[in-house]
Amino acid sequence: MAYLELDRVAKQFGAQTVVDDFSLAVGKGEFISFLGPSGCGKTTTLQMIAGFLDPTRGAIRLEDKDLTAIHPAKRGLGIVFQSYALFPHMTAAENVAFGLEMRSVPRTERAERVRAALAMVGLAGYEDRHPRRMSGGQQQRVALARALVIKPSVLLLDEPLSNLDAKLREEMQIELRQIQRTIGTTTILVTHDQNEAMSLSDRIVVMSQGKIEQIGTPQETYEKPASAFVSQFLGKTNDFAGTIDRTSAPARLVAGAWSTPAPAGLSGPVTVSIRPERIGFGDAGLGATIVTRIFQGNHWLFQCDSECGPAIVIRQNDGTAQPAEGERVRLTWRPEDMSVRARAGA
Amino acid sequence: MSMAAEERSTRAPWALTAPALMLFVGVLLIPLAMTVMLSFHDWGQYKGIEPVFILKNWHEIATDPYYAEMFWRTFRIAILTTLLTALLGAPEAYILNRMSGRWKSFFLLVILGPLLISVVARTLGWALLFGGNNGLVNKLLMSLGAIRSPIPFMFTETGMVVALAHVMMPFMVLSVWAALQRLDPQIENAAMSLGAGPVTIIRRIIMPQIMPGVLSGAIIVFSLSASAFATPAIIGGRRLKVAATLAYDEFLNTLNWPLGAAVATLLLVALVLIVVGSNALIERRYAEVFR
Numbered sequence: 001m002a003y004l005e006l007d008r009v010a011k012q013f014g015a016q017t018v019v020d021d022f023s024l025a026v027g028k029g030e031f032i033s034f035l036g037p038s039g040c041g042k043t044t045t046l047q048m049i050a051g052f053l054d055p056t057r058g059a060i061r062l063e064d065k066d067l068t069a070i071h072p073a074k075r076g077l078g079i080v081f082q083s084y085a086l087f088p089h090m091t092a093a094e095n096v097a098f099g100l101e102m103r104s105v106p107r108t109e110r111a112e113r114v115r116a117a118l119a120m121v122g123l124a125g126y127e128d129r130h131p132r133r134m135s136g137g138q139q140q141r142v143a144l145a146r147a148l149v150i151k152p153s154v155l156l157l158d159e160p161l162s163n164l165d166a167k168l169r170e171e172m173q174i175e176l177r178q179i180q181r182t183i184g185t186t187t188i189l190v191t192h193d194q195n196e197a198m199s200l201s202d203r204i205v206v207m208s209q210g211k212i213e214q215i216g217t218p219q220e221t222y223e224k225p226a227s228a229f230v231s232q233f234l235g236k237t238n239d240f241a242g243t244i245d246r247t248s249a250p251a252r253l254v255a256g257a258w259s260t261p262a263p264a265g266l267s268g269p270v271t272v273s274i275r276p277e278r279i280g281f282g283d284a285g286l287g288a289t290i291v292t293r294i295f296q297g298n299h300w301l302f303q304c305d306s307e308c309g310p311a312i313v314i315r316q317n318d319g320t321a322q323p324a325e326g327e328r329v330r331l332t333w334r335p336e337d338m339s340v341r342a343r344a345g346a
Numbered sequence: 347m348s349m350a351a352e353e354r355s356t357r358a359p360w361a362l363t364a365p366a367l368m369l370f371v372g373v374l375l376i377p378l379a380m381t382v383m384l385s386f387h388d389w390g391q392y393k394g395i396e397p398v399f400i401l402k403n404w405h406e407i408a409t410d411p412y413y414a415e416m417f418w419r420t421f422r423i424a425i426l427t428t429l430l431t432a433l434l435g436a437p438e439a440y441i442l443n444r445m446s447g448r449w450k451s452f453f454l455l456v457i458l459g460p461l462l463i464s465v466v467a468r469t470l471g472w473a474l475l476f477g478g479n480n481g482l483v484n485k486l487l488m489s490l491g492a493i494r495s496p497i498p499f500m501f502t503e504t505g506m507v508v509a510l511a512h513v514m515m516p517f518m519v520l521s522v523w524a525a526l527q528r529l530d531p532q533i534e535n536a537a538m539s540l541g542a543g544p545v546t547i548i549r550r551i552i553m554p555q556i557m558p559g560v561l562s563g564a565i566i567v568f569s570l571s572a573s574a575f576a577t578p579a580i581i582g583g584r585r586l587k588v589a590a591t592l593a594y595d596e597f598l599n600t601l602n603w604p605l606g607a608a609v610a611t612l613l614l615v616a617l618v619l620i621v622v623g624s625n626a627l628i629e630r631r632y633a634e635v636f637r
Contacts (some may be wrong), residue, residue, distance in 0.1 A: 054536050073538045085536035089554040089632075098550075102541035150540065 002061075003028035003186055004049070004154055009058035011044050022058070026154075027183045031177075036207035037233070042190045045207075046156055048195035049188065051075055062153060073102075078152030078185070082159040084143040086131040092118060092142045093127035095273075097275065099150040115148035118142075118166045120179065120281065122263045137168045144176070148185065153188040155180070161196060173199055194234050198222065206230050223275075231273045238279070239284075240272045240308040241343065253340065256307035258286040269343040274333050277314040281323060282332035286311075293325050306331060374454050378614075385608035394593070396602055403608035413609070420588040420613070424572035428564045430511040435518030436560050442519065443526040457520075465576040472509050473500055505581045506588075510571050517570065518563040518583040525559025558632045565624055566583070569617050580599045 011019040011313035019041040026032050032290050034042035047053040049060060051072030060067040067075060087095050093114050100110045117123055122139035131139050140160060145154060160176075161169045177200050191197050197204050198218040204219055206213040206229070214226040225231035228239065242255035244262045251262040255272060277299075288306035300322050302313040311331065315322060323329050385403055389395040407413045442453055460468060475483045476499030484496035499505040529552070530536075537551045575590040582591060589609060596606030 050535070050539060052538075072535075073541050073543060075539075076541075077539060079536065079539040081530075081532045081536060083530050083532055085530045085532040087533070087555075098537070098542070099540035102546070123534070146540070232473055 002026060002062060003030075004188075005061045006045070006049070007043065007061065008060040009046060009048060009055045009060060011041070011053060012056040017103055018210050019048070019055075020282060024205060024212070024288065026188070027187060028186055031180055031187045031189070031200060031202045033189045033191055033201040033204045034207055035191055035194060035197040035204050036213075037192055038264075040207040041210040042192075042205075042207050043116050043158060046158055046190045049154070050077055050079055050156055050333065061169060076150065077298065078150060078155045080140075080143045080146030080147050080155070080157045080160045082162060084131075084139045084160075084163075086139055086146070088131050091128050091130055092134070092145075095131065095142055096146045096149050099146060103150065111328040113149055114145075120148070120177070121145045136164055140164065142171065144179070148179070148183065148313075150214050152185060155185045157187065157189040158284055159190055159192070162191070162193070169196070176200060180341070198234070204242075206233060210265075225273070225339065228271060228273070231339070236312055236314075238274050238276060238311045240268050240274075240306075240311075242272045242308070242340075244268060244270055244340075258307065260334065263340050266342055268338060271341050271343045272338055273341070274338045276312040277316075278337035279311070279313045279333050281313075281314070281329045283330060285330040285332035288329055288331050290323050290325050290327050292330060293322065304329070304331065381607045385611050387604040387607075389602050389604045403605045406558065406605065407608055407612060410485050416587055416592055417612070417616070418590055419503065419586075420572055420590075421616075423503055423510065423578070423588060424568050426503075426507045427510040427514055427571040428568045430507060431514050431518040432560050432564055432568050434511070435515055435563065436556065438515070439519045439522035439526060439559075440548075440556075442575045442587055445521060457517050461516050465513070466580065467581040469509050469511065469577055472505070472512070476500075476505065500581060501583055501585050502581075505522055506578050506586070509581055510574055513577065514567040514571060517566045518560070521563030521566065522559040525556040529555055554605045558628060561624070561628045561632075565621050565628075569621050571616055573613060 004026040006022055006024045009019060009022040010017065018244055018258060022041075022045055024032070036042050044053060048055045049067070051067070051070070054061075055068060062075075087098065088257060090098070096114045096117050097110055100113060103108050105113070115124070115127070118127060121144050122143065123138060126134070126138065126142075131142065134142065140163075143160070157176075161172050164172060180200075189197070189200060201218060203215060203217055204221050205215050208229045214230045215223050216224070216226075222234050225234065225237075231237045231239075240255050242253055244251060244253050244267045246262070246267045251267070252259045253262040253270070253272070286306050286308060288301055288304040288311060291305050291310075292303045294301040294303075295317075297317065299317050300315045302315070302323075304311045304313060313331065384395075386399050386401070388398050388402060390396070390402050394433045438457065442450060444455060469481065473481070475481050476486075476497055479485070479488075479496050481496060484493070487493045489498065499508075533551060533555075534547050538549045542550065567623070573590055574588075575594065578586070579591050579594070582588065584595075587595070590613070593606045593610040593613070596602045596609060600606075
């Protein structure tokens with residue numbers, strides 16, 4: 001049974017629909033990411049769960065109770081804000097203790113829980129520091145401890161790592177995942193960073209222009225993107241324009257001079273998507289010329305000019321010789337590595 | 347760096363600030379020093395000012411209870427004005443900050459209004475509302491039977507405090523507003539998500555963070571109110587003197603310049619001590635918020 005459920009939630013600001021028809025069932029202990037570009041409605045959705053915004057339509061239920069009827073202060077959710085929103089006039093311990101104070105937790109228990117929460121995020125000994133005297137990463141941890149110490153039913157993370165530098169962000173991702181696994185809090189993360197979403201989440205909700213594009217595990221969304229948007233947004237991809245010709249039998253998928261037996265179902269103009277790391281160089285396949293070859297340590301990145309337009313290819317640096325710039329090559333891939341979609345507007 | 351270049355680099359800032367520095371020295375420091383010197387000179391009804399060094403004026407101020415009462419009144423009015431602007435101005439700034447764009451700029455103009463109106467027109471406006479039996483508010487309250495005799499306004503300390511608070515309000519509102527601008531826009535949501543109600547949010551989260559703004563506004567309002575001249579002069583007239591109006595009268599009516607200079611100097615020194623002292627206190631107390 002769903003723990004947190006969003007049922008056809010929509011939000012309008014005036015005539016503008018920011019979130020539309022958003023339905024999602026979150027299981028207890030699950031880590032969900034809302035992934036999308038800025039303005040896709042992911043933060044708005046999070047704010048509706050938090051209660052800072054009221055949905056225009058639809059229902060939000062937590063354990064079958066209507067969450068929208070509960071005042072935000074009474075929802076008992078833990079929230080980490082993008083700016084952390086720590087209380088600058090309070091020490092780290094006072095910040096963490098605030099939620100417990102509001103719940104009238106007795107002083108001794110409060111002190112114990114604050115100490116444990118700060119220790120959990122690796123800030124033991126920082127109790128008396130003020131936020132302005134802490135680094136961005138430390139402030140982030142205080143914000144996390146403050147949200148978790150109240151034992152929230154759901155933890156909401158609004159782009160919590162976007163203000164950290166790349167190395168620290170990676171460290172925090174691992175730590176965040178470990179903490180979440182240990183205490184098992186149902187978590188919703190809002191992010192525009194696909195790597196973050198993929199490395200942290202059990203499931204990803206890919207959003208675009210207020211609508212859900214796809215809900216799936218990181219692997220599903222990456223390998224079986226439901227739309228062109230998803231395949232473009234999650235990692236690099238190659239899109240070729242092709243046509244499925246059903247006039248001859250057996251039907252064939254034709255792209256330039258290259259063709260292959262057509263998959264069932266579609267006909268007419270289609271888009272063929274293949275991930276760059278699934279393309280190899282072979283004897284038969286789509287003709288292309290290597291334009292640039294970039295060495296990136298563990299892999300090679302090729303930019304090719306193919307018969308169907310530009311293409312990128314990633315090859316593992318496994319020690320084998322790689323084609324040089326300007327060389328004529330043929331791009332091959334297994335049929336199961338390509339996804340074919342009807343081409344819109346054609 | 348060579349010696350010559352080093353010398354040039356220390357000389358250049360002095361040369362560049364010289365014009366402003368000369369203006370500053372010429373129009374501020376020299377007259378100020380002359381005023382201080384003047385306060386030690388002697389004065390007589392028929393002999394005028396005698397450039398000697400005596401402590402007569404300072405002795406008179408220190409011993410005559412008239413001056414103590416007058417300085418006490420000056421600071422009492424300034425403190426009450428400061429309190430009134432803080433009590434009204436801080437909530438005003440908070441509400442203003444929560445308004446949406448168009449209303450915000452409109453009401454900001456309303457708040458700045460008192461500064462745009464001549465002190466005479468503004469003060470006489472208050473007098474029209476409360477002045478004696480003919481004041482509009484007094485008339486209304488009396489005809490409603492709420493009060494028997496008119497609320498006195500002219501020549502009262504209450505009148506001075508109200509009129510001063512009116513004109514000082516913008517300084518307080520802008521100062522608190524600046525502090526509010528530095529608040530994290532999500533801070534109230536953060537407190538709310540942790541279970542805090544609106545009163546707790548204001549008391550525990552907002553107030554401590556805008557307190558430096560309130561206090562720096564208070565310093566501005568206090569020093570301007572304590573040295574205000576026009577409003578006390580119109581409302582207090584000759585009857586209810588404050589330090590500034592007394593110094594003016596000594597200079598221009600009694601023509602006892604040395605005594606006026608002593609009063610002015612004492613006011614200046616007292617204000618500088620109070621302002622510098624409270625500023626140091628605030629900065630130490632709110633070090634974490636300022637950083």
